[in-house]
Amino acid sequence: MINTEILEKSKDLVDRSFTGALGTINEEGFPQIKAMLKTQANGLKEFWFCSNTSSKRATQIRKNSNACLYFCDEKTYEGLMLSGQAELSYDDGKRNEFWKEDMRIYYPQGSSDPDFVLIHFTAVKGNYYHGLQNTDFTVEA
Amino acid sequence: MINTEILEKSKDLVDRSFTGALGTINEEGFPQIKAMLKTQANGLKEFWFCSNTSSKRATQIRKNSNACLYFCDEKTYEGLMLSGQAELSYDDGKRNEFWKEDMRIYYPQGSSDPDFVLIHFTAVKGNYYHGLQNTDFTVEA
Numbered sequence: 001m002i003n004t005e006i007l008e009k010s011k012d013l014v015d016r017s018f019t020g021a022l023g024t025i026n027e028e029g030f031p032q033i034k035a036m037l038k039t040q041a042n043g044l045k046e047f048w049f050c051s052n053t054s055s056k057r058a059t060q061i062r063k064n065s066n067a068c069l070y071f072c073d074e075k076t077y078e079g080l081m082l083s084g085q086a087e088l089s090y091d092d093g094k095r096n097e098f099w100k101e102d103m104r105i106y107y108p109q110g111s112s113d114p115d116f117v118l119i120h121f122t123a124v125k126g127n128y129y130h131g132l133q134n135t136d137f138t139v140e141a
Numbered sequence: 142m143i144n145t146e147i148l149e150k151s152k153d154l155v156d157r158s159f160t161g162a163l164g165t166i167n168e169e170g171f172p173q174i175k176a177m178l179k180t181q182a183n184g185l186k187e188f189w190f191c192s193n194t195s196s197k198r199a200t201q202i203r204k205n206s207n208a209c210l211y212f213c214d215e216k217t218y219e220g221l222m223l224s225g226q227a228e229l230s231y232d233d234g235k236r237n238e239f240w241k242e243d244m245r246i247y248y249p250q251g252s253s254d255p256d257f258v259l260i261h262f263t264a265v266k267g268n269y270y271h272g273l274q275n276t277d278f279t280v281e282a
Contacts (some may be wrong), residue, residue: 018215019213019215021162021174021211021213023164023172023173023174024172025166025170025172028207029166029207030207030208030209030224031164031165031166031172031173031174031207031208031209032164032172032209032222032224033162033164033172033174033209033211033222034211034220034222035211035213035215035220066169066170066171066172067171067172068171068172068173068174070162070174070175070176072160072162072176074159074160074176079175079176081173081174081175083171083173106273132247
C-alpha cells in the first residue's frame with residue numbers, strides 16, 4: 001500500500017529543492033556525492049541533469065549505473081533518498097529542450113557539443129523521513 | 142604540494158556547515174546518502190557523528206567501510222567531498238563527551254545505551270570545488 005501523504009511530501013521536497021545530491025560509486029569502490037542542479041524532474045520516477053562527458057561523474061556512471069539521489073531540508077528535518085539507476089544520454093531532443101544560450105561557456109559547440117551529456121536517473125525505491133519517522137516505498141512509474 | 146588556500150576554504154566550508162552528507166554503500170551495492178549532524182570535526186581528517194546500532198547506516202558501515210562525506214554551499218557554489226573510511230565506535234570517553242541530556246529520547250539508557258553508536262569517519266582524499274574549478278588533494282593527519 002502506498003502512503004499518499006508520504007509521496008506528496010516527497011514530491012513537495014523535490015519541488016522546492018534547487019539541487020539534488022547524486023550518489024555514484026567510483027572505480028575504487030567508494031561512494032561519491034555531488035550536488036547537481038535539478039534540470040528536470042518527472043514526479044519521483046525520472047530526473048535529468050546536465051553534465052560533461054569528460055567529468056568524473058560520467059565516467060563512474062558508465063562503469064557502474066547504481067546510483068541514488070538525495071534531497072533534504074535542514075530546516076524541517078525532512079529527507080528523501082531515491083535509489084535506482086543512472087545512465088548517460090546524448091538524446092538530441094532532450095539536449096535541445098534543456099539548452100540555454102548561457103550554457104555555451106561550458107559547451108562551446110552548443111546543444112550538440114560532444115561534451116554535453118545528460119545524466120538520466122530512474123528511481124526504483126524511495127525512503128522519506130521527517131524527524132524520527134522514516135518510510136520505505138517503491139517508486140511507481 | 143598542498144594548496145593552503147584550498148585547505149583553508151575547505152575548512153571554512155566545514156566550519157559553517159551544520160550537517161554533512163555521509164555516503165555509504167548498502168548490501169545490494171547501491172550508494173546511499175544521509176545528512177548527519179556534525180558532532181565533531183578535527184580539521185578535515187576526522188569526523189564524529191551520533192547514530193544508532195540498529196540503523197541502516199550502521200549496518201552498512203559494518204559490512205563496507207568505504208565512505209565519503211560531502212559538504213556544499215548552494216549560495217557560493219562551493220563543495221567539498223572527502224573520501225575515506227567510516228567505522229563504528231562505542232568508545233565510552235567519546236560517548237560521554239558527546240552526550241547531552243536531551244538525547245535520552247533517542248537513547249533511554251544514556252551515554253552507555255547499546256543503541257548509541259558513534260560513526261567515526263577518517264578522510265584520506267579530498268576534492269574541493271568552487272564554480273568550475275575543482276582540486277584534488279590528500280588529507281594529511
